[in-house]
Amino acid sequence: MPAQILDGKAIAQQTEAELSERVAQLKERSAGQTPMLATILVGGDPASATYVRMKQNACKRVGMASIAVEMSEETTTEELLAKIDELNSDPTCQGILLQHPMPSQIDERACFDSIVLDKDVDGVTCLGFGRMAMGEEAYGSATPQGIMRLLAAYDIPLQGKNAVVVGRSPILGKPMAMMLLNANATVTICHSRTENLPDIISRADIVVGAVGKPEFIKAHWIKDGAIVVDAGYHPGGVGDIELGPLHDRVAALTPVPGGVGPMTINTLILQSVEAGEKKLA
Ligand code: NAP
16 A cells, blocks of 8 residues: 655645634734744855745745844854844744754854743743653644644554654754653654664654755665654755655655645744734733
8 A cells, every 4th residue: 555645735734724813813812913923044054044934934824924033144142142032022022933053153052042931932942842851831843843743633643652763953853752752652762873773763663764864764774564754855855764665665654845844834833823822811
């Protein structure tokens, strides 16, 4: 049987219809004030600029406002912290997105952590991560949270399953592993020092590829009937997993593009709407 396609684009589109309604209600309840996401882009990385633009477009589609803060390549940590502070205390701003990666002189962790918890709609702070890991209320890191939403949308069972996450970055691999653990999967986290990676992957019921290297995870490492989630996206339209040969072998897979990417943006917007709703609650 061909693999079920976990269609992130379709799920994101469905959610946007519902989000437009919720934004309209929020406006009504706040005397016409439009909920707003602030995006911060530091430096001129073209890929980051594209991602920020896509996030602003998604705001527009659901009727949310967005402001685009653009800061130069030479920005210092202090300057960025001051800008975040300004947005933290801006009552018209419901959420803050600080686009990663930032120029090397910036203390990225300090800047992420300066975002107040109720505006951390991209789920990047240590506090948010800790709360999420402990099962407390917090916005999840957008990409892994989007993956969890996608798996839920297709009723993919996680409990008791052997899940292998390849990658341990603060925004993706680590929170992904915690979310799967909280969903009662048995989780293995792999990274650049992991030994016998193909062997570990071959035992996985669920594989999440978050490595950042095109088609690094080979199709023949993955067992028949597995659930395959590919977070990567590289020039040429390939992800971190060699997906081609898996289409007639695994139970389900996320396409590249159109799988994880749209769910990341959609989760950011969903969490921004939730932040607006919480403020009015
Ligand atoms: P990252 O910060 O570069 O982290 C990559 C991870 O892969 C690291 O933990 C690294 O291990 C691990 N790794 C590197 N080489 C490895 C190897 N040979 N064997 C096993 N593990 C290895 O990347 P990221 O930000 O997490 O992103 C991962 C992927 O997801 C990228 O393809 C990125 O484009 C994609 N992504 C997509 C979205 C989206 O919205 N769709 C959002 C974010 C990221 P060490 O920790 O040991 O170095």
